[in-house]
Amino acid sequence: MEKKPVINQNLKRVRPSGLRKLFDLSKLWRGERPLISFGIGDLNIDLPEELKRTIPEIFANPQATRYGPNHGLKVLREQLRKKYKRKYNVDIDPETQIIITCGGIEGLFDTMAAYINPGDEIIMQDPSFAYIGNQAAFFGATVKWVPSYDDFTLDIEALRKTITEKTKLLVVITPSNPTGAVMTRKQLQAVIDVAAEHDIILLADEAYENLVFKGKPQSALEFNYEKTIVVASFSKTFRITGLRVGTVIAHPDLMRPIYQVHQYVTAVAPSFAQLLVARALEKEEKYVQELIRILDARRKVLMDVMQEIDYMELTYEPNGAFYIFPRVTLPNMDASTFSELMLQELGVVVVPGTEFGQHYTQHVRLSYGFVSQEQIEEAVERFKTFEAKHH
Numbered sequence: 554m555e556k557k558p559v560i561n562q563n564l565k566r567v568r569p570s571g572l573r574k575l576f577d578l579s580k581l582w583r584g585e586r587p588l589i590s591f592g593i594g595d596l597n598i599d600l601p602e603e604l605k606r607t608i609p610e611i612f613a614n615p616q617a618t619r620y621g622p623n624h625g626l627k628v629l630r631e632q633l634r635k636k637y638k639r640k641y642n643v644d645i646d647p648e649t650q651i652i653i654t655c656g657g658i659e660g661l662f663d664t665m666a667a668y669i670n671p672g673d674e675i676i677m678q679d680p681s682f683a684y685i686g687n688q689a690a691f692f693g694a695t696v697k698w699v700p701s702y703d704d705f706t707l708d709i710e711a712l713r714k715t716i717t718e719k720t721k722l723l724v725v726i727t728p729s730n731p732t733g734a735v736m737t738r739k740q741l742q743a744v745i746d747v748a749a750e751h752d753i754i755l756l757a758d759e760a761y762e763n764l765v766f767k768g769k770p771q772s773a774l775e776f777n778y779e780k781t782i783v784v785a786s787f788s789k790t791f792r793i794t795g796l797r798v799g800t801v802i803a804h805p806d807l808m809r810p811i812y813q814v815h816q817y818v819t820a821v822a823p824s825f826a827q828l829l830v831a832r833a834l835e836k837e838e839k840y841v842q843e844l845i846r847i848l849d850a851r852r853k854v855l856m857d858v859m860q861e862i863d864y865m866e867l868t869y870e871p872n873g874a875f876y877i878f879p880r881v882t883l884p885n886m887d888a889s890t891f892s893e894l895m896l897q898e899l900g901v902v903v904v905p906g907t908e909f910g911q912h913y914t915q916h917v918r919l920s921y922g923f924v925s926q927e928q929i930e931e932a933v934e935r936f937k938t939f940e941a942k943h944h
C-alpha cells in the first residue's frame with residue numbers, strides 16, 4: 554500500500570485562507586459585465602517608465618544575474634542608509650543592520666523563524682494582515698488579538714492587558730492592511746512605550762510606509778527603541794510586487810538570528826531586482842508622488858461612492874495604503890455571505906473582515922489598487938442592485 558507522507562504538524566496550525574474560495578468563485582463568473590475586483594492587494598499601475606527604461610542596462614551588468622552577498626547588494630544597502638538618514642534622520646549601519654529579503658513576506662517569515670518558540674504569543678491589532686499570524690502559528694505561536702476602536706486606533710489599555718510572560722512580539726502595521734488607517738505619532742509612541750515597559754520586541758511592518766495621503770510618513774525607527782525590527786517592502790512603492798524585494802532593519806544583536814534564517818531560506822534576494830530598487834530609491838520621492846496622485850484620486854471616488862451606499866458604513870478616514878474597511882449593515886447578513894453573494898450575483902470581489910482577525914464579521918476590505926475610477930463608479934450601481942435584491 555502506498556505510504557502517505559506525514560506533513561509537518563505545524564502546518565495544521567495555519568489557518569487556510571478564505572481568499573482561495575473567493576478566487577475560485579471569481580473564475581466561475583459568467584456575467585455579461587466584467588468582474589470588478591476590490592480583492593487583490595496588488596497595483597494595476599506599472600513601474601515608472603523611467604525605471605522601465607533602465608532594465609536593459611541593469612541586465613547588462615553581470616552582477617544582475619549572479620548571487621550577491623547574503624545580506625544584499627552593497628549599492629542597495631547604501632541607498633537605504635541614505636534614505637533613512639534623509640527622511641527620518643536615523644543612522645543605520647548598512648553592514649550589520651540591514652538585510653535584503655525576497656519581499657517583506659520573507660522578512661516577516663525570517664523574523665518568526667528566528668524568534669518564535671512553541672507556546673509563545675504574538676500580539677496583533679484586530680484587524681491585521683493575516684500572513685503574519687499564520688507565519689507565527691507555523692512556528693507554534695498563538696496570536697492574541699487586541700481590539701480596535703471604531704476609528705481603528707488601538708486600544709492601549711487592552712494592549713497592556715494582553716501582555717503575558719509568553720509575549721514574544723508586538724506587531725504594528727501602519728499604514729494598515731486591511732483598513733488603510735494610519736497611526737498618529739502619538740499612538741505609535743504609546744505602542745512603543747508599552748513594548749519598552751515590558752521589554753518585548755516591536756515588529757513594525759512598514760510595507761506601506763510611503764503611502765500616506767495626508768501628513769508625513771513615519772518609521773518606528775525614529776523612536777529609538779532598541780528592540781525594534783522593521784520589515785519594509787519595495788513592492789508597492791515602486792509597483793514591483795512580482796520582483797520580490799524587501800528589507801529587514803534592526804539592531805545588530807536582533808538582526809543576527811534573522812540573518813541566519815535568511816541565509817538558509819533564500820540565501821539572497823534577486824540581484825536584478827535589487828539593482829533596480831537601488832536605482833528607484835534615488836528618486837523615491839518623485840515615484841511616490843506619482844503613485845499617491847493616482848491612488849488618492851481613486852480613494853476620493855471610493856469615499857464618495859461609500860456615501861451613496863446606505864448599507865456601507867465607514868467610521869474613520871482611511872488615510873494610507875490602498876484599502877478601505879467599511880461595515881456592512883444589511884440585516885441578517887454577515888460579511889462572508891455578503892462577499893460570496895456579491896461575487897456570485899454581481900461580479901464584485903470584496904474580502905470579508907474575518908480574513909484579518911477575529912472580531913470583524915461585518916466588515917469587508919476593498920482594495921483600490923487594481924481598479925480604475927470608472928470601475929469604482931460602476932461598482933456603485935452593482936452595490937445598489939444588491940441592496941434592492943436583498944433588503
Ligand SMILES: Cc1ncc(COP(=O)(O)O)c(C=O)c1O
Nearest residue numbers: 656657658682730760786788799
Ligand atoms: C501589511 C503587509 N506587509 C507585508 C506585505 C508583503 O509584501 P511583499 O512581500 O510583496 O514585500 C504586504 C503585502 O501585501 C502587506 O500587506
